Amino acid sequence: MSLIKVTNLTFAYEGSYDNIFENVSFQIDTDWKLGFTGRNGRGKTTFLNLLLGKYEYGGHISANVQFEYFPYPVENKDDQTLDVVAGIYSDYVHWELARELSLLQVSEDVLYRPFDTLSNGEQTKVLLAALFLKENSFLLIDEPTNHLDLHARQLVGDYLKGKSGFILVSHDRSFLDRCVDHILSINRTNIEIQKGNFTDWRENKRRQDQYELAENEKLKKDIKRLEEAAKRTNDWSNEVEKTKYASHNSAAFIDRGYIGHKAAKMMKRSKSMERRQQSAIDEKSKLLKNIESSESLKITQLAYHKGRLAELDKVSIHYGDKTVCSDVSFTIGQGERVALIGRNGSGKSSLLKLILGESIPYDGTFRKGSQLRISYVSQDTSHLKGNLTEYAREHDIDESLFKAILRKLDFSRDQFEKDISAFSGGQKKKVLIARSLCEKVHLLIWDEPLNFVDVISRMQIEDLLLEHAPTILFVEHDREFCENVATKVVEL
CATH class of the missing domain: 3.40.50.300 (P-loop containing nucleotide triphosphate hydrolases)
Structure with a gap:
């Protein structure tokens, strides 16, 4: 076991005004089966490329493992599949490769066919088998399920469940639940890691969102109440202060010192309310930052004249x-x-x-x-x-x-x-x-x-x-x- 440590990671593409990552810090255990999720365009593939050293970035990434990316780029797909495997890992042992293919229910015969003649599912399985043969490597698996049918997804999911030491980018909930034990999520304002599968993460996220929405409503009411109370106190203070300067013809005796003291107390109370109000606003501003917008969509379909x-x-x-x-x-x-x-x-x-x-x-x-x-x-x-x-x-x-x-x-x-x-x-x-x-x-x-x-x-x-x-x-x-x-x- 070793750790991949990310410290104060900051990155933006050249010419862009907005950072994709800003002072992000977390660490990953290389024995984890880590599911990686987040909205499209949030930077999942970008982060994998940063681990691979493809871009300059601010901050620090330290790791004692070699990163391998899936899907592995096969330049000449007319090559025999065995040659493609050798290009990925020249020191592979044949019986170990055969064992991995057997786990994925792929016949050894595919090794002696041109890679291009393999189905999408067979290509996915062969590349995964070859990459997992590499020792001391941490796999960055980017959306392996695209174009895989239900049966192939189940096979690949069961295969990954028996492995460890990878980050898996996938948007398939069942697939993630089948084979990961931690979730790395890119949220609207941060990156966080939680133990468990996707369903566990989603339930925790739902509870956190509900808590924040309830707190937000409570603080909104507190702010409104404090605003109204502060306005009333301020109005009273002003009215009392005016009585200090009542007409000299007034029959009543005016104790300006007492009135000034009373007005000052009211002003102090008003300031206290303003501070509490500002504190509530500050607390409110910390909420809702990672609540995803998931408004319902609206469609209307034409009715057909027959059933x-x-x-x-x-x-x-x-x-x-x-x-x-x-x-x-x-x-x-x-x-x-x-x-x-x-x-x-x-x-x-x-x-x-x-x-x-x-x-x-x-x-x-x-x-x-x-x-x-x-x-x-x-x-x-x-x-x-x-x-x-x-x-x-x-x-x-x-x-x-x-x-x-x-x-x-x-x-x-x-x-x-x-x-x-x-x-x-x-x-x-x-x-x-x-x-x-x-x-x-x-x-x-x-x-x-x-x-x-x-x-x-x-x-x-x-x-x-x-x-x-x-x-x-x-x-x-x-x-x-x-x-x-x-x-x-x-x-x-």
């Missing part, structure tokens, strides 16, 4: 001699939330494209309602470019609503001025989702919409779908999202 929007009866899809799925039967009814699940390569995306109206070769019966309007969110975000105003105009959506949804999904106003091509992967996915929610349609079709999207935004989107119950057909490998959202599951 059934689409039907597939014993549909099989073929590409040449290859059958990607066979005898698939299901319907999409008004208000249904249909999850399409299955291993990678089982034909999920092909079925979505068939329903979208693309020319997909199929057998069986497929019916789709006439004049059915569909909004599609694809896996691919590489086409996104230009500014958000132009994007809204191009897709004929309400710009104000579009940007309001993005604000609620944690976009800063500065983000609105940037080119979309410069956004992070999660921010690009949010652009596609926000656009889809703004479109006036009868059916949403989303293909792996949550890849790269942070966990708080996932829960917001989940709540939205439960609250407004739009008709949606979706492919998603986040187990908890599927279990919470779907009214119907179609497994291929």
